[in-house]
Amino acid sequence: MRTTSSMARLAPALAMFVLAGCTESADQSASPEASAPPQAEAPLTRLVQDPELQWGACPDIFPAGCEITVLHGDSARPNADVFLRVPGGYQLPPHSHTSVERMILVVGELNVQYQGAPATLLTAGEYAYGPAGLPHVANCASTEACTLFIAFEGPVDALPFEGSIE
Structure with missing residues (x-):
């Protein structure tokens, strides 16, 4: 009770x-x-032929003709997205990156070879993944320029590599 x-x-x-x-x-x-969830950034869309893209020279280890533009982020900080453009027939020398790189070829045909792996021909729309620190080479196999989208997890860099890629 x-x-x-x-x-x-x-x-x-x-x-x-x-x-x-x-x-x-x-x-x-x-x-x-x-x-509504908080929105830290506005959405962004970029076209490869956008006249407002600010193209500049690639890092000094690459010969003249290589150009790069930052699409999103800051190239000196983690998580930057870039376009890299080279003329037809251009050879990117052996190099590596301190960051993982995720790539999609946007225009052209590009031969890519990572150390210890067979060469692969990328055509527009195809994806490649490069582990941090793994040396590689590339050459634009087409007569037209090759444009590559690259997403870096760390700051954008390119370190020269002296040795065999095979």
Whole structure:
């Protein structure tokens, strides 16, 4: 019997607690700001032929003719996306990167060979993955320029490699 009277006294307090929680939840869900996830950056779309892209010279280890433009991020910080463009017939010398690189060939045909792996011919739309520190070479096999999209996990760099890629 005593349990029933204790429960009877607690029931109004419990009801108020539940109602207060429901009202607060309803207020928050009614607000679009409360339900939308915070947006740190605006969406971005870039075309390879965009005249507003700011092309510059590639790192010094590459011969003249190699150009690079940053699409997103800061090339000196992690997670930058770039386009790399070279003329037809251009040879990228043996090099490596301190970062992983994820690549998609956008224009042209590009031979890529990583140390210890067979050479692969990439055509437009094809993907390649390069582990950090693994030396490789590439050459633009087409007569037209080759443009490569590269996503770096670390800062953008290119380190010369002296040795065999085979």
